[in-house]
Amino acid sequence: MKKLFAEFFGTYWLVFGGCGSAIFAAGIPNLGIGFMGVALAFGLTVLTMAYAVGHISGGHFNPAVSFGLCAGGRFPIKDLLPYIIAQCIGAIAAAGTLYAIASGKTGFIIDNAKAGAFASNGFDAFSPEGYSMESAFIAEFVLTLFFLLVILGATDKFANGKFAGIAIGLALTLIHLISIPITNTSVNPARSLSQALFVGGEPLSQVWLFWFAPILGAIAAGIIYKNILQNNSES
Incomplete structure (x- = not known):
């Protein structure tokens, strides 16, 4: 249970810190952190939680990471579903907290016809810069693959x-x-699901890609590392 709580809190922090920076801080005129600040925020959430609870659970905070480590022989398949459930619950709880905070501002509304609404992911008209489904799939697959490597x-x-x-x-x-300009960056199915649930509409119907592509990329990375890159003396 300690491992599952660690995954819950780690994923909560990732979504709260990363998506929260996009929702609250990115677009403030003159003072906003912009997408470079959002990128750094996501990196900092993982870095800080890796040292805070990584020694407890392995610090996945992402269903794709769990799949990739499983494919690479670093994580038992029996623990895969419990980890994913804990990660998704943590992500959804964080999105709920963000929604509660955002709702305290007069005039707050989630426009589910707008790309990137509530830090959601998307392609075609819901890509920040209008990238196609094919472009989004390639980007999410390749970037998750290298993240797992x-x-x-x-x-x-x-x-x-x-x-x-x-x-x-x-x-x-x-x-x-x-x-960020392509898909608003997922590489994390739990992060995509949590925001899409609160946005609804087309972003929610597109969330399948942000499960499918990252998980495939992660599995490919696990297979590549285990069979090509890993030191043979480990076998």
Whole structure:
């Protein structure tokens, strides 16, 4: 249970900090942090929670990461579903908290016809810069694949594990710097689901891509690392 609580709190912090920065701080005229600040916020959430609770649960905070580690032989398949449930509950709880805070501002409303509403992900008209479904799929697949390669490499027993959290956090920052204009960046099915549930409409109907592409990319990374990159002496 401690592991599941760690995943709950880690995913909660990721969504609250990352999506919260996009909702509250990104667009303030002259003082807003912009998408570069949002990218850094997502990276910082993972970095801080990796050191806070990573030693308890492994610090996944993301269903795609759990799938990728499972495919790479680093995580038992029997724990996959409980982890995903804990992650999704944490993400939804964080989105609910963000909604409660945002609702305290006069005139607050979620416009589910607007790209990126409530930090949601999307493609076509719901992509921040109008990228197609195919572009969104490729971006989410490739970026999640490389995110998992970083995670698998940084946490390898031959790597310097003390710096793993830094490498992983910076990787997630870089991923957001690349893909916020494309999909508003997912690489995390729980993060996508939580925001889409509160937005509804087309963003919710598109959330399938932000489960399918990241999970496929993560599984591919796990297979690649285990069979091509991993030191043979580990086998």
